[in-house]
Amino acid sequence: MSLILNQIRKAYVTPTGAEQVILDIPAFSLDQGEQVALVGTSGSGKTTLLNVAAGITTPDSGTVTVGGVEITRMLEPVRDRFRSERIGYVFQTFNLLGAFTALENVLLGMSFSSQPANRHLAIELLGRVGLGDRLHYRPSQLSVGQQQRVSVARALAKTPRLLLADEPTANVDGPNQQAILELMQTTCRENNVTLLLVTHTSEVASQFSRVERLANFNQAATSTSTPYSMGVN
């Protein structure tokens, strides 16, 4: 499923009343099945871009087209349903629900689509992220890295066509970082899922054939630093 951002502009009003433009993107796109690493400094608008791409945040102007469907023109309930069925999202802060076990958190990710939650798939995915023996643990009983792995499993569980990941390996140690990355990349490759992954780690970015620096296409980006030296396609 392709992702096309066209003439996207998003601004916030600061407490002083001034308008601060976060995103000003003339054009940005991913082809179906493409895997892209997005790098940028803190505060450069990476998370806002993912939120706009997911239809969580509505841009002030411009269009977002996912799989040929312009989601910015959709009514909110339709967009919510579209997101629940087509878009997976791995949050930077995991965003697991404390009252739910690891398995229930994954099942919850499947619960808002029209398809019934697939318990078997949820258990399988948790096993693949190394949490097969932690199915019934609550987030507070899991380490930070384990929580992030649950978050990844939750995003993959609803078999999305577009996977958005906001620094999914930021809180995970080396071996697990690699395992999570491989799981996402392999799953996306096998299922022809488009992957847009935000990272600030060169080790992670280097494993993508296409790496985009937000400052290069976001005219509102204020970042002057370039933490990575890598080839950008």
Add this chain to the structure above:
Amino acid sequence: MSIFQIAWKSLSQRSLASFLTGLSVALGVMLMVAVMILYGVIASTFQQSSIGYDLVVGPKGSPLQLVLSSIYRVSPPIENLPFRFYKDLQKDPRVEQAIPIALGDTTEEGSFPIVGTVPEYFSIPFANNREFAVRGTFLRKPFDAVIGAKVAATNGWKEGSQFRMIHGGADTGHVHDEKFTVVGILAPTGTPNDRSVFVNLDGFYQIQGHDKPFDEAIKREREFYGLAPLDPEVLAEEVRKLEKRYGGHDHHNHAPGEEHFHDVPMIQKEVTAILVTTKTLMAAGLMEGEFKKGFKAQATNPIRPMNQLLTDILGNIRVLLMVLTGLIIVVSGVGIFVSIYSSLQERRREIAIMRALGARRETIFGIIITESLLLCLGGGVAGLILGHLLVLAAAPVVTARTGILINGFAFQAMEWLLLPALAILGVIVGYIPAVSAYRTDVASNLNPS
């Protein structure tokens, strides 16, 4: 996961607050259920125990007092009727059975009301299709007595026990010498019969003071029938004739407590009330109307004044209690509102996560409403159970004190309305928090503050 499961999880996360708010609803419902059951029992008790008779006939006065004294034995009798009046009524072709009762005395022990009556009293069902059952025998001989279950339990009387009665209630302090013997103990009826002592009317008239002196009896009877008083000479002549005919009788010739029997002239006998069953319901209505026109006596359907009492007085008390318990439930509802609304502030992120995962605003709204419904209905169901358990626990105490049989499992029709009412309350108190949750902005609440 369903909305129900998600809502249940959210409540479980705040288990103490959820439990306490649910409990407050449960306690309110428990009190309301207890009020409903107890009122239902009281209402059915008053109606049941009088349903065996179509009419109660007594002297002119308050119909309620007549029914309270003759059926429920909780009020002093109005006055007496001549025995002749009872005999005349018995001959009325519309009357199926006329049962005379004479009241006013109590037992020396326990102060239970004495009911002088005829053996046929026990042939009429004490309530709808419920016949009297007795251990021993019903009344046969003049000094036989049949006692209610509560009398037997309280006084420890058995078949063969003997007792004396206090004239005109315990206040006078005069204890009759004559003794009655218990020949039968009634099975519990859940009616005032349980705390009554029935003595044979023949024996009742044998007691000193229960047969009026001839001159007084003549005066009372003429007064009752609206006849002019007799001249003193004529009255004296009448008395002389009666004394000659019946030979006079002096109770003081007998040893105290000695059982003796003599025929009492009709003019000396009086009854307090007459319990009547008629051949048709229409006949009862007609007779009631006829008595209204006359000046001698009144006839009343025993259910009507009790219904009036239940509606006018007890009904108002019931409404008051229902309003109070209803307010408790409403206050509990406010507690639910406060609990859910205050929890929303810390749940904004949780809601935003669900929205980001694809939950529609309506789904979030539904989750919050479901939480409110779970608290209201869960508390309501718990309250229903607790209410019945409360009545079950209180039943033995109430029965021991009042003789009223209480069925803790009795389900009142109004209880069916409780759960729908609580569901409406749940929607009302959950609405504002649900709208607030509905409006939660996703992007600004996704990241921890």
